[in-house]
Amino acid sequence: MADFEVPEVTEYPVVPLVKEGAMAHSQPFVAKGEFQQPLGFPGELVDNWKEIAIDKMGELKGKYRSLQVFLDSCVKCGACTDKCHYYLGTADPKNMPVARQDLFRKVYRRYYTFAGKYFPKLVGAEDLTESVLDDWWSYFHQCSECRRCSVYCPYGIDTAEISMAAREVMDSVGKGQKYCNEIIGKVYKIGNNLGLPEAALKDTLEGLEEEVKDDTGLDIKYPCDEKGAEVLLVTPSADFFAEPHVDGLIGYGKVFHQAGISWTTSSYASEAANFGLFIGSYENMRRVSMRIREAALDLGVKRIVFGECGHAWRVAYSFLNTLAGPFDFLDPNYPVPQHVCEFTYDLMQKGALKFDKSANDHRVMTYHDSCNVARASRMGSWPGGQFDIPRALIRAICNNYYDMPPDTIREGTFCCGGGGGLLTDDLMELRVKGSLPRMQALKRVVEDHGVTHLAAICAICKSQFSKIMPYYGFEMDQIISVHQLVGDALVLGTEQ
Amino acid sequence: MSALSVVYALLFYAATVVLIGGLTYKIWQYAKTPAPLKIPTTPAPVTRGGVVMRLAREVVLFESLFKATKWTWIFGWMFHLALLLAFFRHLRYAISPDNPLWPLVSLPVVQTFGKYGGYAMLIGLLGLLGRRVFVDRVRYISAPSDYLMLLMLLGIAGTGMLMTFVSHTDIVALKAFVLGLVRFDWQALPSSPLLVVHLSLVALLMLIFPFSKLLHAPGIFFSPTRNQVDNPRERRHLAPWAAQLETESK
Numbered sequence: 001m002a003d004f005e006v007p008e009v010t011e012y013p014v015v016p017l018v019k020e021g022a023m024a025h026s027q028p029f030v031a032k033g034e035f036q037q038p039l040g041f042p043g044e045l046v047d048n049w050k051e052i053a054i055d056k057m058g059e060l061k062g063k064y065r066s067l068q069v070f071l072d073s074c075v076k077c078g079a080c081t082d083k084c085h086y087y088l089g090t091a092d093p094k095n096m097p098v099a100r101q102d103l104f105r106k107v108y109r110r111y112y113t114f115a116g117k118y119f120p121k122l123v124g125a126e127d128l129t130e131s132v133l134d135d136w137w138s139y140f141h142q143c144s145e146c147r148r149c150s151v152y153c154p155y156g157i158d159t160a161e162i163s164m165a166a167r168e169v170m171d172s173v174g175k176g177q178k179y180c181n182e183i184i185g186k187v188y189k190i191g192n193n194l195g196l197p198e199a200a201l202k203d204t205l206e207g208l209e210e211e212v213k214d215d216t217g218l219d220i221k222y223p224c225d226e227k228g229a230e231v232l233l234v235t236p237s238a239d240f241f242a243e244p245h246v247d248g249l250i251g252y253g254k255v256f257h258q259a260g261i262s263w264t265t266s267s268y269a270s271e272a273a274n275f276g277l278f279i280g281s282y283e284n285m286r287r288v289s290m291r292i293r294e295a296a297l298d299l300g301v302k303r304i305v306f307g308e309c310g311h312a313w314r315v316a317y318s319f320l321n322t323l324a325g326p327f328d329f330l331d332p333n334y335p336v337p338q339h340v341c342e343f344t345y346d347l348m349q350k351g352a353l354k355f356d357k358s359a360n361d362h363r364v365m366t367y368h369d370s371c372n373v374a375r376a377s378r379m380g381s382w383p384g385g386q387f388d389i390p391r392a393l394i395r396a397i398c399n400n401y402y403d404m405p406p407d408t409i410r411e412g413t414f415c416c417g418g419g420g421g422l423l424t425d426d427l428m429e430l431r432v433k434g435s436l437p438r439m440q441a442l443k444r445v446v447e448d449h450g451v452t453h454l455a456a457i458c459a460i461c462k463s464q465f466s467k468i469m470p471y472y473g474f475e476m477d478q479i480i481s482v483h484q485l486v487g488d489a490l491v492l493g494t495e496q
Numbered sequence: 497m498s499a500l501s502v503v504y505a506l507l508f509y510a511a512t513v514v515l516i517g518g519l520t521y522k523i524w525q526y527a528k529t530p531a532p533l534k535i536p537t538t539p540a541p542v543t544r545g546g547v548v549m550r551l552a553r554e555v556v557l558f559e560s561l562f563k564a565t566k567w568t569w570i571f572g573w574m575f576h577l578a579l580l581l582a583f584f585r586h587l588r589y590a591i592s593p594d595n596p597l598w599p600l601v602s603l604p605v606v607q608t609f610g611k612y613g614g615y616a617m618l619i620g621l622l623g624l625l626g627r628r629v630f631v632d633r634v635r636y637i638s639a640p641s642d643y644l645m646l647l648m649l650l651g652i653a654g655t656g657m658l659m660t661f662v663s664h665t666d667i668v669a670l671k672a673f674v675l676g677l678v679r680f681d682w683q684a685l686p687s688s689p690l691l692v693v694h695l696s697l698v699a700l701l702m703l704i705f706p707f708s709k710l711l712h713a714p715g716i717f718f719s720p721t722r723n724q725v726d727n728p729r730e731r732r733h734l735a736p737w738a739a740q741l742e743t744e745s746k
């Protein structure tokens with residue numbers, strides 16, 4: 001099945017011994033020139049890339065306090081070394097968060113610090129050379145920017161910030177990643193990551209209405225570009241298309257229908273994902289975000305609700321107001337934006353929704369905290385609402401629920417292995433190996449409690465799991481959307 | 497007065513200037529660099545007061561490190577606590593009894609615990625060194641400077657303890673020397689090889705502080721993942737350079 005070895009799932013998690021160079025061969029495809037330019041990057045590696053890269057590094061550390069402080073503060077205590085799923089799954093020491101940072105830090109030290117300029121050997125500073133650039137290319141694309149390391153670092157050093165900076169430096173010299181940059185281009189041109197044009201999108205939604213009608217006998221709407229709707233739903237484009245995502249979208253529609261709240265999607269902002277985050281580009285992240293603002297203004301909605309997507313929720317919750325605000329034209333009684341889980345949870349609290357839990361009795365559930373939701377955002381008004389609300393939802397609609405081991409959930413959750421712009425076939429080996437800790441935790445509850453399904457609220461997690469679970473002996477349909485569970489248990493129609 | 501006394505007097509002035517100047521520059525640099533996006537590691541406090549508590553737990557208890565690895569935590573915490581005690585204990589050389597800080601410095605806890613705190617410091621440092629040498633992951637990430645830093649601290653602690661427990665120096669003369677420095681009225685440095693080594697290493701520590709990973713001390717207070725309030729939906733968080741993007745694109 002694979003031309004690499006799938007890691008063995010041991011009874012208990014083990015921290016592997018260092019295996020140097022184990023993943024040095026893992027590299028994503030380079031973006032072609034035509035996909036670089038629309039994002040404002042040179043089409044190919046520029047001749048004087050060294051100077052430009054070093055200057056860019058200086059520029060970025062002057063623009064981002066995080067970068068400057070993180071580059072200076074690491075004491076090499078090693079606390080983060082066993083926290084990254086890519087290290088645990090590959091044993092490559094450059095996948096230890098601090099070692100990954102050091103690939104960038106050693107160049108920073110060489111050119112920007114006294115110690116590195118005059119005593120490079122002593123402090124581990126190094127010139128920027130082709131082989132360093134190679135390492136950057138390889139290992140900054142082996143970080144899913146999941147922030148697990150930042151939870152355990154005594155100074156809160158977030159390797160994701162370093163990876164983003166490194167990717168931005170590489171973009172600025174013309175070495176961009178094909179997967180991310182092509183996708184951002186599609187959003188600019190067409191409106192979503194999948195490149196689904198308006199007509200196809202509307203067709204899909206109509207088809208969905210028919211399918212749901214066949215299923216329920218009810219006219220549940222899946223509207224697009226409907227002016228004057230109350231809510232603009234911004235959801236990852238995977239929701240329009242692929243299993244298991246689309247069952248989540250069906251679920252959202254049922255909730256809106258049952259609550260009697262008018263809503264619409266937008267063909268212009270038909271994408272919640274924002275890959276500008278992954279490549280660390282404020283400008284691109286802002287450009288993608290502005291589409292949502294424009295769509296909301298254009299459609300005259302009063303609220304914005306985001307569908308199930310992890311990094312999209314990070315950008316929406318943490319950055320949208322900053323990047324594309326202020327949203328003073330929306331209803332001030334609701335947070336901007338809201339997560340669909342918050343939306344459903346609020347309705348549930350108000351007693352506006354009725355559930356028949358037994359509809360999910362054939363499932364024994366566990367829940368995967370997606371990294372960006374867990375460690376880079378919030379739901380509700382209290383810290384940790386991002387853990388409590390999805391769980392409260394699942395418990396309200398399922399009789400059988402078990403959490404995975406405590407050090408693998410909530411703030412300590414393990415990435416699915418495909419986040420941060422790595423969800424591409426050219427990184428398959430990395431994706432499979434990086435999912436080891438999550439698969440191990442899943443196996444625990446499967447064996448102990450007979451768990452049958454893993455629920456998630458992230459399009460990347462869902463795609464990644466349905467792809468890699470078979471490598472570990474699970475079925476690809478064991479991953480489902482939280483709002484599929486909601487949709488299945490929701491009692492529709494008026495009470496008799 | 498010996499040449500040695502003059503050299504050491506000058507050395508300590510230089511080290512003080514470098515330490516204070518260097519740290520001031522770094523702190524100014526951290527403070528003026530914008531943090532353009534809200535990136536607290538969540539769950540994060542939703543109020544300023546909550547952030548103060550989070551930072552306090554981080555600085556006093558090493559909360560995150562505790563979550564990460566108990567061994568590094570125990571050694572690291574022991575070392576830093578002992579360092580704090582040693583600092584207070586040493587203050588008695590630099591201030592006179594009429595100083596308002598004197599009652600604090602002369603507390604028996606500070607003086608007695610401070611004395612035996614030396615052992616805690618040694619154990620902490622040796623533990624950290626052991627981890628660096630024997631855990632393959634930590635060995636991999638260690639540069640020569642990481643070992644030397646520990647050896648330097650061990651040298652400071654070791655010579656200090658030797659002077660406390662084995663070969664006493666003339667601390668009255670030492671106090672006169674230090675007070676002389678403070679008052680710009682130089683006095684002779686007691687001639688003890690242990691003291692000279694001890695003081696040289698301390699001066700070295702002061703000199704490299706602003707150029708090394710010791711910057712983690714001010715760094716923690718500026719770390720956006722730890723010091724930001726989680727309120728991005730309520731408030732915009734626009735850095736000056738980002739605000740400029742807005743006016744340009746209009």
Ligand code: SF4
Nearest residue numbers: 084143144146147149
């Ligand atoms: S952010 Fe996540 S993927 Fe990147 S180094 Fe840290 S733990 Fe690993």
Ligand code: SF4
Nearest residue numbers: 074075077078080153
């Ligand atoms: S935990 Fe933080 S300080 Fe320690 S080695 Fe990792 S990044 Fe550096």
